[in-house]
Amino acid sequence: xxxxxxxxxxxxNNWQPRFYQDPIMRYFDNGGKRACWVVHRRGGKDNTxxxxxxxxxxxxxxxxxxxxxxxxxxxxxxxxxxxxxxRRIIDQAFPKEIRDGTNNTxxxxxxxxxxxxxxxxxxxxxxxxxxxxxxxxxxxxxxxKPSSWSFIRPILAENEGTAAFIYTPRGKNHGxxxxxxxxxxxxxxxxxxxxxxxxxxxxxxxxxERKAGMxxxxxxxxxxCDFNSGNAGSYYALQLEDLDANGLISDFAFxxxxxxxxxxxxxxxxxxxxxxxxxxxxxVDIVDCYEAHGLQVNHYIxxxxxxxxxxxxxxxxxxxNDSRFKFATGLTIKEQLRxxxxxxxxxxxxxxxxxxxxxxxxxxxxxxxxxxNCKLGLEALENYHREYDExxxxxxxxxxxxxxxxYADGARYMAVSINGIRELSAPPPPKKPVQNIMTLDNLFDDxxxxxxxx
Numbered sequence: 001x002x003x004x005x006x007x008x009x010x011x012x013n014n015w016q017p018r019f020y021q022d023p024i025m026r027y028f029d030n031g032g033k034r035a036c037w038v039v040h041r042r043g044g045k046d047n048t049x050x051x052x053x054x055x056x057x058x059x060x061x062x063x064x065x066x067x068x069x070x071x072x073x074x075x076x077x078x079x080x081x082x083x084x085x086x087r088r089i090i091d092q093a094f095p096k097e098i099r100d101g102t103n104n105t106x107x108x109x110x111x112x113x114x115x116x117x118x119x120x121x122x123x124x125x126x127x128x129x130x131x132x133x134x135x136x137x138x139x140x141x142x143x144x145k146p147s148s149w150s151f152i153r154p155i156l157a158e159n160e161g162t163a164a165f166i167y168t169p170r171g172k173n174h175g176x177x178x179x180x181x182x183x184x185x186x187x188x189x190x191x192x193x194x195x196x197x198x199x200x201x202x203x204x205x206x207x208x209e210r211k212a213g214m215x216x217x218x219x220x221x222x223x224x225c226d227f228n229s230g231n232a233g234s235y236y237a238l239q240l241e242d243l244d245a246n247g248l249i250s251d252f253a254f255x256x257x258x259x260x261x262x263x264x265x266x267x268x269x270x271x272x273x274x275x276x277x278x279x280x281x282x283x284v285d286i287v288d289c290y291e292a293h294g295l296q297v298n299h300y301i302x303x304x305x306x307x308x309x310x311x312x313x314x315x316x317x318x319x320x321n322d323s324r325f326k327f328a329t330g331l332t333i334k335e336q337l338r339x340x341x342x343x344x345x346x347x348x349x350x351x352x353x354x355x356x357x358x359x360x361x362x363x364x365x366x367x368x369x370x371x372x373n374c375k376l377g378l379e380a381l382e383n384y385h386r387e388y389d390e391x392x393x394x395x396x397x398x399x400x401x402x403x404x405x406x407y408a409d410g411a412r413y414m415a416v417s418i419n420g421i422r423e424l425s426a427p428p429p430p431k432k433p434v435q436n437i438m439t440l441d442n443l444f445d446d447x448x449x450x451x452x453x454x
Contacts, residue, residue, distance in 0.1 A: 007097060009095055009097050009098055011051075011054050011055055011058060011098075012051040012054065012055070012093070013051075013054070013092060013093065013094075013095045014092065015047070015051055015092060015093070017048060017051070018044065018198070018200065020039075020043075020193050020197060020198045020200075021044060021048040023189075023191065024037050024048065024049075024052070024164070024189060024191065025048065025051075025052045025055075027189045028052055028056065028162060028164070029055070032162070032189055033160075033161075033162050033163070033187070034162070034163055034164075034182070034187060034188045034189065035162075035163070035164045035165065035182075035188065035189040035190070036165045036178055036179055036182035036183075036188060036189070036190045036191075037164065037165065037166045037167075037189070037190075037191055037193075038166075038167060038168065038169065038175075038179055038191070038192040038193070038225050039166065039167075039168065039191075039192075039193045039198070039225070040168060040193065040194055040195045040198065040200075040201075040222060040223045040224070040225055041168055041222040041223060042200065042201060043193060043198055043200055044200070045139065045166040045167070046066075046077065046078055046081075046089065046139055046166070047083065047089060047092075047093070048166075049066070049137040049139070049164050049166055050066060050078070050089065050090070050093035050094075050137075051092075051093050052164075053066065053093070053117060053135065053137065054093050054094055054117075056135055056162070057111055057113075057115035057117055057135075058098070058111065058113060058115070060115075060134065061113055061114045061115050062115055062116075062132075062133070062134035062135070062159075062161075063115070063116045063117075063118065063131055063132060063133045063134060064115065064116065064117045064118070064133060064134065064135045064136075064137075065117075065118055065119075065120050065131075065133045065135070065136045065137070066078055066117070066118070066119050066120070066136075066137045066139060067119075067120050067121065067122055067125060067136055067137065067138050067139060067144065067148065068119070068120075068121055068122070068139045068140055068144070069121065069122050069123065069140050069143040069144045069145070069402045069403060070121040070122070070123045070124075070401070070402045070403065071107075071119075071120065071121030071123065071124055072121070072401075073121065073140075073402070074107060074119040074120060074121050075107060075119070077139075078090060078107075078119050078139070079104075079107045079119050090109070090119075094109050094111070094117060098111055098112055099111060099112065100112045100114075106118065107119040107120070122138075122144035122145035122148040122403055123145060123269065123270075123402055123403040124269065124293070125145070125148045125151060125152070127293065127294060132155060132159060133152070133155065133156070133161065134156070134159050134160075134161040134162070135156075135161055135162045135163070135164075136152055136156065136161070136162075136163050136164075137163075137164045137166065138163065138164065138165045138166070138167075139166055139167070140166075140167050140168075141165040141166065141167040141174075141175055141178065142167040142168065142169055142170035142173060142174070142175030142176075143167070143170055143383060143402065144403065145403035145404075146174040146376065146379050147376060149163075165178060165182075168221065168222055168225060169221055169225055169226060169227045169229070170221070170231045170232075170234075170383065170385075171221075171227065171229070171231035171234065171237055171382060172227055172228070173231065173379060173382050173383060174379055175227075176227045179192070179227070192225055193225070194223065194224045194225050195223040195224065196224075201223075206219060206223060209223075213394075214388070215232060217229045217232050218232040218233075218388060231382055231383065231385060232385075232388070233385040233386040233387065233388060233395050234382060234383070234384065234385045235356055235359075235360070235381075235384050235385065235386070235399065235408075236359065236360065236363060236381045236382065236384060236408075237382055239360055239363035239364055240363065240378065240381060240382055242364075243363060243366075243367070243368075243369065246366070248366060248367065248368045248369065249368075249369045249371050249378065250368070250370075250371050251370060251371050251372050252285070252368055252370065254277065254285050254287050254370070255277070256308050256309050256310060257277075257309075257310040257312075258277050258278070258310065258312045259275050259276070259277050259287070259309040259310060259311050259312060260275070260276055260277065260311070260312050260313050260314070260315065261273050261274065261275050261276075261304065261311065261313075261314045261315065262274045262276070262314075262315045262347065262410050262411075262413045262414035262417065263300075263314070263315065263316050263317065263320070263410060263413070264317060264406045264407070264409040264410035264413065265316065265317060265319060265320060265333055266293070266294075266406060269293060269294065269406070270291050270292065270293045270294075270403075270406040271291065271292060271293075271295070271300060271406065272289065272290070272291040272377075272380075272406040272407045272409070272410040273289065273290045273291070273300065273303075273304075273410065274286060274288075274289050274377065274407075274410050274411055274414050275287050275288035275289065275290075275307075275309065275373075276414060276418075277312075279368075283365065283366055283367060283368070284362065284365070284367045284368070284418055285367070285368045285369075285370070286367060286368070286369045286370065286374060286377075286414075287370045287373060287374075288307070288309075288370065288373040288374065289373065289374045289376065289377035289407065289410075290303055291376065291377075291406060291407060297333060297336045297337065301337070301340055301341065304341070311341065311342065311343075312343065313342070313343035313344070313345060314337060314341055314342075314343065314344045314345070315344075315345050315346070315347045315413060315414070315417050316333060316334055316337070316344065316345070316346055316347065317346075317347055317349075317409070317413055318346060318347065318349040319333075320332065320333040320334045320337075320344075320346055321333075321334050321346055334346065347413040347416055347417050348416055348417070350412075350416050352398065352399065352412070354416075355412035355413070355415065355416055356399075356412060358412065358415040358416050359411055359412050359414075359415035361415070362414075362415040362418060376407070377407045377411070379404075380403070380404035380406070380407035380408055381404070381407065381408060381411060383402075383403075383404040384399060384404045384405065384407075384408035385399065385400055385404075386398070386399060386400065387400050
């Protein structure tokens, strides 16, 4: 309980945990540090951890993050979300009587005892450098940026903080890896709750979903927490699964010469770079990738120089030539890179749909991907997905924009260029693994807006 201006506020505020929600709350009440809680759709995961956070924030003064895959999702689901009783979720968990202030822009609440609760996104967590959270709830962890945990873990280790990972499965990605680790680690709380366990929804709800056209793989994923159902809605999960099954995602040896890079440029968010080369048989090896957030072009130039590769050329998206981005140096990104790097080109501009098909085609051509060097890029491609629309009972026509978008966009540009080169030239002969490909790359600057050669 909390007394506010002679009024006693019960925390949790007008909310009672269900029987399957109570154990994880008691775990943290008793001093637990790490929790992995896999629960079906509409199982009340966010409500549970927000109410637990309220208790913790009133017990230990500090900064508490509720982290979702993106800031936009955090605003929609948590900050502006409404529960089944018609209350704002954030107001139910943190009633105004215990607050000292609210910052709607930063989605932050300061409590009267000095604790701060903030809703943040994994797509921009590194912009909060200098913060020192003592608890982080990773909501929808299976869709969040995997590197967010690597960034936050040492902070929590130093200040003896706590972390909760709450989500439904999205195939055998980093969410699956965490669950497999946690269930065999006595230092972790680990629990998986399907609709059959919780009884939070009747089986009639599932039958209505099926009759309305919800794909069975999505039902198994969302309501039965099935990691084997794949990432429903993923654009590339099947292609990556096939490559992996055929041993084409591995730590293979490769030559460091004739490396090409493809970029997705972010000016206020992330920039992603893929590194690849042709094989002697005409196939493609994707050998490395890199991403950083909110940094200037010089940073990426130094990254390229620090790697042991000999570069054959660099491809930028169409906005690499955009004069609007001359604000810092008076030069476009292309002009800045051309001053220090050889052979900088602009990738043909195709629609997202055409680019997705080009990448699917590339991944279906026995392309090899370096497992260790491209770990985060592979995670991004697997997570790049369409959202299932509850109203139309169909998947959205466009991809969800989240942390995975930057790597996925860069890979699309890569596929468009590689496939374009194949269409414009014969494969290199076996005894000459790499031709002067850049004589072909010169053609790419002459593509029209639809990606067709003039």
